[in-house]
Amino acid sequence: MNKTSNIARFIPLSVPSLKGNELKYVSECIETEWISSAGKYVERFESLLAGYLGAESCVAVSNGTAALHLALICAGVKNGEEVFAPSITFIAPVNAIKYAGAHPVFVDCDDHLNMSAESLSAFIEKNCVYKNKKLINKKTLRRISAIIPVHIFGNPADMPAIMEIARKYGLKVIEDATESLGSYYITGPYKGMKTGTIGDYGCFSFNGNKIITTGGGGMLTCKKKSDADFARYLSTQAKDDALNYVHDNVGYNYRLTNIQAALGCAQLEKLESYIEIKRKNFKLYQKLLSKLFSKFSGFSLITEPEYSFSNYWFYSLLTDPGVIEKSELITRLKTMGIEARPLWYPNHLQKPYRKEPRCTMKKTMHYFERIVNIPCSVNLTDADIRLVCESIIEKVG
Template sequence: MIPLSVPNLKGNELKYVTEAIEDEWVSTGGSFIDRFENDMARYLNIEQAIAVQSGTAGLHLALQLAGVTNKHEVIVPTLTFIAAVNPVKYIGASPVFMDCDNSLNMNISKLREFCKTECSLTNSGLVNNKTNKVIKALVIVHVFGNMANMEELMKIANVYNLKIIEDATEALGTKYTSGKYSGKFAGTIGDFGVYSFNGNKIITTGGGGMLVAKDSSLAGRAKYLSTQAKDDSLHYTHNEVGYNYRMTNLQAALGVAQLEQLEVFIETKSNNYFYYKKLIDGIPGLSLLEFNKKTRPNYWFYSIVIDNKYSVNRDQLLEELNKRNIQTRPIWGLIHEQKPYLSEKGYQIEKANYYYKQVLNIPCSSNLTKIEINRISEHLKDINSQ
């Protein structure tokens, strides 16, 4: 079986985890947590990063710190993993679903049109004319490591007073190489950025995530809230409701070792992407999804788009490849069609419906070999010729 996306643990992972165990610091205290946070901040060229239990926990904290309450709405994509949207519900706010563009990221043109024609800018903020609720924030997801159009998004945010939360859970290492934000990493442009280290991400801690904030005082508050809001840790004084959201030292030990290898992983995934592209471009009906040309992507996931020139549809191709021991996955089910969100509003969702039916993710691990890529490509050709 060629798996879809698995960890690459060939660095100092065992050494650092063993050190943490020998020091008997295995829970939410220990030197590796501080080290991982400092290493991440240094990598991203920012002041501070806060290690948390998951990307979802980071998003929950970011929404709270952005001032979102149960009286507000939050603009979100429909084409994403549901974890990007569930924290909106944790707070009791309402999501407003937005369509995607051809990059699978949020359609910024439709977002601008929605803000201009469906909302009113008031002293209280941007008000949805249909619900009379203030739209407080927007969650932008850099889908599969591909940078969304942050230049245009930040213009809209400035006009309409929206807090921007970057879900960079799939995009660690992706950065602009030209334009206004040249040199800036995904997750460091908006008001908040969130990263994930789940087992299938470009680096992993088994679980865990990281939260960053443009306002350093809010980063400090995130750390406070993530550690049960302790005002006096000796006498267990808590003046607010906090969360058990702190990363463990064992996870952080893995993270330190993984971050040491991130640039090597990106280089490997870039080489594999272009090798795939050369082979897949010669197969009628298939194309490899492009990345934003103004960026150095992390090439986290490789997505093929299947059109009617190919001999089978997405589901048939998925089934056939899995039979041949090649693990593939469809894109996520659109969130506005999921049962918990059927009563929520969406705006002109069209392209997301198309891409949901046409996109298939193929093996993309950083330890994927050219021999395996050749095998996958040959099977794609063979299926098309049947």
């Protein structure tokens, strides 16, 4: 039995809302018996998302991790090379680097929890040499060939600075926009552009906890159509002759199904309203927690960077261990039926990656010790948010 079963209302961290045309579109797939990896919804989802993002091409895939893996292959990342990635992120992009046979180089975060361009450039200046248009890690003697900035919790990373570094050192850029669908830049060289459309590749996830979901699913955006064609080919087991099943490359089974794409089309119709709700709820949290913030200066909510408009997928509460340990707060909220989570365990400390190169992890450890994510589903009511805030204030004491 769930430990919270004696509590009147359980408020989960992030659950989907499927109250639009989901059932209608999925029923159509079942009625017409187009349920697998071909069908009108796959193409429709790809073209609707490309239109929404303003992206050249979109390739629907089985999940965000598959999109990252295909992007790394399309980027030409080779066995034994290195790729810059954040330590603070869900581990998927780091694992995808490993699938490509490469090594992550972990970068510290900034005050929005995103990859720090300052940390990235300090690492390059101190530890790398740029020779014959190749960036080499002086210690490992391996070539560094790409960067994966992640737009953490929906907040856009500092792409102008990251793109400048990428151009200077000939690095490919794969944006992990799995959490930031709909977020965009409001100032600077990418003003008006959405996350996932700035680098060479953009990767999206439609996992159940994301701002829109297909149950499980992903999308890859490519700047070049030839890359999108190659990714699509690799995602369908690299069939060079579809009749005789001739394969000139090692392929993958990474395609999205028509049923998942049908869900995606229905969810996409709701995306703008979901973003509006997420932003409105963030403001309400900010207002209701302001008492706490003025009492304890170490507490605040992580806000969108000033240069951007965030989809506010997740709400990150910065806490103060001098007042309460984050684990203590999470446990206390659980007794009230409120689900909260710490930040992911830093990737440079994860067992498979402890020996990989890294920058100095000052901010990563600071935020890891302090962040608590609080409920953010689009179906939260104002009363839910009030209850969460009152509980936080009461539990912090």
